Amino acid sequence: MAMEAAFIGIDWGTTNLRAWLLTAEGQSLEARSSARGMSGLDPADFASTLEGILQGWPTDLPVLACGMVGARQGWIEAPYVSLPAAPPSLGDRLILAPASRRVLIVPGIAARDPQGRLADVARGEETQAIGAAAPGPGLLVCPGTHSKWIRTDGPRILDLQTFMTGELYGLLSSQSVLRHAIGSKAQPGDAFRQGVEDMLQGRPLAEALFSVRVQSLDGRLATIDAASRLSGLLIGAEVAAGMARFGFSPVRLVGNPELTSLYASALAQAGYQAVEVIDGDQAVCRGLAHIWNARP
Structure with missing residues (x-):
């Protein structure tokens, strides 16, 4: 039927x-x-x-x-x-x-x-x-222009926190001095992981962002890796703040594969053990x- x-x-x-x-x-x-x-x-x-x-x-x-x-x-x-x-x-x-x-x-x-x-x-x-x-208590992470961390208990929404991660990436990569270093899309490789690690270790974000330009100027950061480091710094800052507020629990990542792969990498690096990816549509x-x- x-x-x-x-x-x-x-x-x-x-x-x-x-x-x-x-x-x-x-x-x-x-x-x-x-x-x-x-x-x-x-x-x-x-x-x-x-x-x-x-x-x-x-x-x-x-x-x-x-x-x-x-x-x-x-x-x-x-x-x-x-x-x-x-x-x-x-x-x-x-x-x-x-x-x-x-x-x-x-x-x-x-x-x-x-x-x-x-x-x-x-x-x-x-x-x-x-x-x-x-079905029970859980934590959702919804990456995007304005990423959301949402605490749920079944279909009941209890708490949320917004991070302007995607919008900041767009502005910094296209309208700031860092645009001169950006040459490709972000990938969850070594440059991304190092950016995440800097944030998890408490490095000040405003100072770390300029390192994308500095490391590009002397050749330590290849053009192909600059977007990945910038993304790692911004997503790493989000994950560090989300972890401080919501703690550790099983996470469901909701969104498109391009973004969820980056977030899954950063969450695993931060110590989240159970991360499930859910299709956003x-x-x-x-x-x-x-x-x-x-x-x-």
Whole structure:
């Protein structure tokens, strides 16, 4: 018996738009993607952009969207749900978008300090975390432009910490003095591992970053290795800080293979013994299904 789509899942980020025809269990029957992310759209463009990527799919299927589409600068704001958060608390706070078809937007999540002020936020990663979480207590690491470390207990999100690792790498490798040394993509080799080790040993990041230029000038660091050292320093700083906050526990890495291979290497170097890699798209699809099925 052929499986049937129950709804359409959307992950609409800052730079990309992804869509899936999903079963009620979160299995993808068909997937599409577009470079029309939130940052390149005016509010009036969202409805037509969505219809463009969904062309040919059933128009009577409801849509559940997560990500920056629900940010204040996105299509329509879906206010943050304070931690702890789980599928029922997110499903209860879905926001209806102004569209010709039924489009519901998943709210982001917010960690707050003892005074109730925002301490950290996430949009999109909450759905990914719900779909990737272990059955019991666990730690998720979601590499990206703004990497997230997320403490979970089953599909319940307890805590999170954001690191601007990917954005810093992009800025430093393309707009700083270090750009003159960068000649290829980062790889988890010796140059990467040495960068990680410097951070695990407590070397100041701002000082260590300039070593990429210094070592390139005198030939100690080949052009092919400069990106790897820079990546090792930034990911190493993230891992050292994440380790200090969350401690050691089994880790699930959620993302694309290019990034998760670097993080898996750094986490192993830091002493994490059990690191499992979860496909990011599959995690989003499962998370969307959990939230969809938890609606009131």
